[in-house]
Each structure stands twice: as C-alpha cells, then as structure tokens.
Amino acid sequence: MQHDAATPARSLPVPLRLPAVDKVLQDAAMQSLRQSHGLDACTRAVRQALAELREQLRQQVQKADRCLATVDVSQVIAQAQVLLEQRFASRLRPVFNLTGTVLHTNLGRALLPQAAVASVVQAMTAAANLEYDLDDGGRGDRDDLIEALICDLTGAEAATVVNNNAAAVLLSLATLAAGKEVIVSRGELVEIGGAFRIPDVMRHAGASLVEIGTTNRTHERDYAQAIGEQTAALMKVHCSNYAITGFTKSVGDADVARIAHGAGLDMIVDLGSGTLVDLREWGLPYEVTVRETVEAGADLVTFSGDKLLGGPQAGLIVGRKDLIARIKKHPLKRALRVGKLTLAALDSTLRLYLHPEQLARQLTTLRLFTRTRADMQAQARELQPQMQQALGPGFVVQVADMSSQIGSGALPVESLPSAGLRIEPASAGAVPGRLSQLEAWLRALPRPVIGRLHDNALWLDLRCLEASDQPDFVKQLQARGQTAA
Numbered sequence: 001m002q003h004d005a006a007t008p009a010r011s012l013p014v015p016l017r018l019p020a021v022d023k024v025l026q027d028a029a030m031q032s033l034r035q036s037h038g039l040d041a042c043t044r045a046v047r048q049a050l051a052e053l054r055e056q057l058r059q060q061v062q063k064a065d066r067c068l069a070t071v072d073v074s075q076v077i078a079q080a081q082v083l084l085e086q087r088f089a090s091r092l093r094p095v096f097n098l099t100g101t102v103l104h105t106n107l108g109r110a111l112l113p114q115a116a117v118a119s120v121v122q123a124m125t126a127a128a129n130l131e132y133d134l135d136d137g138g139r140g141d142r143d144d145l146i147e148a149l150i151c152d153l154t155g156a157e158a159a160t161v162v163n164n165n166a167a168a169v170l171l172s173l174a175t176l177a178a179g180k181e182v183i184v185s186r187g188e189l190v191e192i193g194g195a196f197r198i199p200d201v202m203r204h205a206g207a208s209l210v211e212i213g214t215t216n217r218t219h220e221r222d223y224a225q226a227i228g229e230q231t232a233a234l235m236k237v238h239c240s241n242y243a244i245t246g247f248t249k250s251v252g253d254a255d256v257a258r259i260a261h262g263a264g265l266d267m268i269v270d271l272g273s274g275t276l277v278d279l280r281e282w283g284l285p286y287e288v289t290v291r292e293t294v295e296a297g298a299d300l301v302t303f304s305g306d307k308l309l310g311g312p313q314a315g316l317i318v319g320r321k322d323l324i325a326r327i328k329k330h331p332l333k334r335a336l337r338v339g340k341l342t343l344a345a346l347d348s349t350l351r352l353y354l355h356p357e358q359l360a361r362q363l364t365t366l367r368l369f370t371r372t373r374a375d376m377q378a379q380a381r382e383l384q385p386q387m388q389q390a391l392g393p394g395f396v397v398q399v400a401d402m403s404s405q406i407g408s409g410a411l412p413v414e415s416l417p418s419a420g421l422r423i424e425p426a427s428a429g430a431v432p433g434r435l436s437q438l439e440a441w442l443r444a445l446p447r448p449v450i451g452r453l454h455d456n457a458l459w460l461d462l463r464c465l466e467a468s469d470q471p472d473f474v475k476q477l478q479a480r481g482q483t484a485a
C-alpha cells in the first residue's frame, strides 16, 4: 500500500484483534449458552457480536488515532449472550399472576384443572378416535365426542366447538346472516381487548349491522321497528367489560327471543364468558347461565371455554339442532375447528361439572374465586417478612386488604374481597420511578411476578398464589434478596 505523507495517520489500516468464531464457541463459558439455545443460534449470535465489536473498535481507533485494538473472548461471549437473550426473550414463560385479575387475558386466562392436564397429555401421546367411529369403524365427527355432555350441561339441543368465542360469533353470523341484516342494541356494541368488536366481526361475517336504540336505552319497539325484509336475526351481546348504569333500559333475552320468533327470525346471544352454574351457590355474584339463556329462547348461544368455564381456549356454540347442523357444514367451520388437545381438555373440564359438590375443589378457576380473604391474609402475613427481606430497606412491605376481579369480561363491576402485599418506596421522593424499578425487578425474576400499580404502591394480590406455588415464589425471592434495593 502506498503511504502518502499528506494522508492523516488515522486512515491507515489498524490491526483489529478479534478472536475467531470457533475459538469463542469452544470456550467453556459458552457451553451453557449452547445448551439452552443450540449451536446454530449461538454461531449466529457470536458472528453478530464480533461484527458489532469490530465496528465499535474501528470507531474507537479512529478517535484515538493509531493503537493496537483487541477484543477478548469474554467480551464476545458477553455480547453474544445479550443478543441471544434479546432474541429469545419473548418465549412463553410461567409467571406469577398477582394482578388480582383471575382470568387475565394477557396472562393466559383460565388455568386448566388437573384432570384436564392429564387428558391433554394422553391425547398428545396416544392415538385417539378423534374422527373415528368406534361402533362401526367408519368416519366420526369430532364434535360428537363432547356434544352430548355440552347439551346435558346447558339444556341445548345441539352444540359445536371452535377456536374461541370470537370464532363462534363469526361462524354463527356467517352461517345465519351472510348477505343479510342483524339487529343489535347500541348499548351492546362491545369491544373486547381491542381486537374483537361486534361491528367488525359482523362485517367480516358478511352481515350488516343494524344498530337500534341509544347507548343507554333500548326498547322492545326499537327491535320490532327495525325488522325488515333483509333481517336475518336479532342479536344480544353480553356487556362483558363495562356496565351501563343510571337512566337505562334494555330488553331481556326472553323478550328479544319472542320478538324474533314472532317475525320468523332467529335470536343469537353472544354470552361472552358464559357460566354453566349459578355462581351464587359458591357465594359469588350472579351471572346469567348458559342454560337460562337457552331457556329464555335464544336459538344460538356462544361463549368462551377459558373464561368462567375454566377450561381451554375454545368457543362453544349451543342451540337449535338445525342451526348447529348448518354451522357444522359451513366451510369456515373447518378453518375454525379445535384440535384434539383442546377437545381433551374441554371434555375433562366439562366432566367436573357433573359433580357440582366437588367443583370448588377440582375446577382451578372456581377454587381461586372462592378463596377467602382470611386465607389470603394469613398467607400475606407469612410472606411479608420474606418480601421485606428480599427488597431491603428501600421499600416498605405491608399486609393489606384488596379486591380482586374475575376478569376477562365476567362480572366487570363486581369484585372479590382478597388480601396481599402492598409495597411502597421507603422515602417519598421519586415514587413513580422507584415503583417502576420495583416492577421491573419483579418482572426480571426467573418466574416473573406481575402485580398492579395503584395509588402510589405496587399491589400483589395473593388470590392466584396457591399453596403449592408458594415454595417456588419464596425460593426465588430469597435467591435474589437485596439486589432490588
């Protein structure tokens, strides 16, 4: 290379010393990363780390004129580890749901009962008669496996199961009302979790929405007057995540059904959560049951499998035999159907309802809903010193009463008396910053702890921390003790 005296020294090639990819990969410190992420991902991460470090070095060298720049193996591994963690950070991990919302949509809603877990494992590992008729050796229908059970529990004539309640609503509307009109009260045009909105689902099902009444008041005459040539159905939607109070009027299921049937139309109810039992028997607030809705005259009722029902993600459609038969034949049914794991889990969950006297013990969600405040207070008193010890003097941890929510659009305005830990920064200054540090610390635990920020404190509601989970909870606090403060 030509050396020109006029060229500044910094443009000269400077030897950048970087270890070889293989050398890094063979390093002992790299072995645990290879174990968890595999050789290919580690190789890519090491290459990328080397490229980034090379670039950083080049910039340093340019600033500092000529110098011999080196990077050692441990720097490369540290950088590769950061890259691997970023890349794989979003994987599904167990967390502690201490938000106080039992059916938390972002945290996976219902936890499956033990019986359902066993059935899922079996369905995963053994061939099963999913679509095989054991009586005649011919082809079976996967819905047959649980249809009778669902009918027994709801009083409906027929039933089918799809991926979730959104799919159940979509499929019901597409089958009954494509190219036609469906009448819904303005007070019921619900949006669930940002993505499910009745008007949008209606459009994608090919039906036109006819809104009636006002936000707060809808009368029988509003339904009757809106019925025309193009009307296919009248629809009621459960006000899952809001309540309209004050000067209000809505028309009950039985009256809407009567108006629909009088005009030769069908009545559809999107029940949202849908419960199979009267929750008042367990001292919980009243929620209309699927059976009551069917008895009120609804021709089709849709509800979720993983809300109050306490089973896997699924959408159940129950109702008139002829309508369910049409739904099963709709081409979308194939696209929205459930797999065998879901059917196995749903079947076992539904079977628990055959023994209502054991339900509060066996059905995980109901067990969580019915935990008493006294039980959680005792648990909170036990955990308070451990949490205080882990957080150090920077925070004050106190046992506190709080109230939990059922969640996922079930009984939005009702709450359950519960208890847990209330954590505040020890000094009043910079409270919001300290609280978000605390939240981040809890999220960074091996099994992240998710609480709720409220009233200048972090609240950890213990309703969903069952006794069997407590040792793991405590162990990780002890292991990370003092690093928070």
Ligand SMILES: *Cc1c(COP(=O)(O)O)cnc(C)c1O
Pocket: 164, 165, 166, 167, 190, 192, 196, 237, 238, 239, 240, 241, 270, 271, 272, 273, 303, 304, 305, 314, 315, 408, 409
């Ligand atoms: C929750 C809910 C849905 C959506 O159910 P997914 O099972 O989440 O698809 C639809 N409608 C109502 C009224 C709901 O409460």
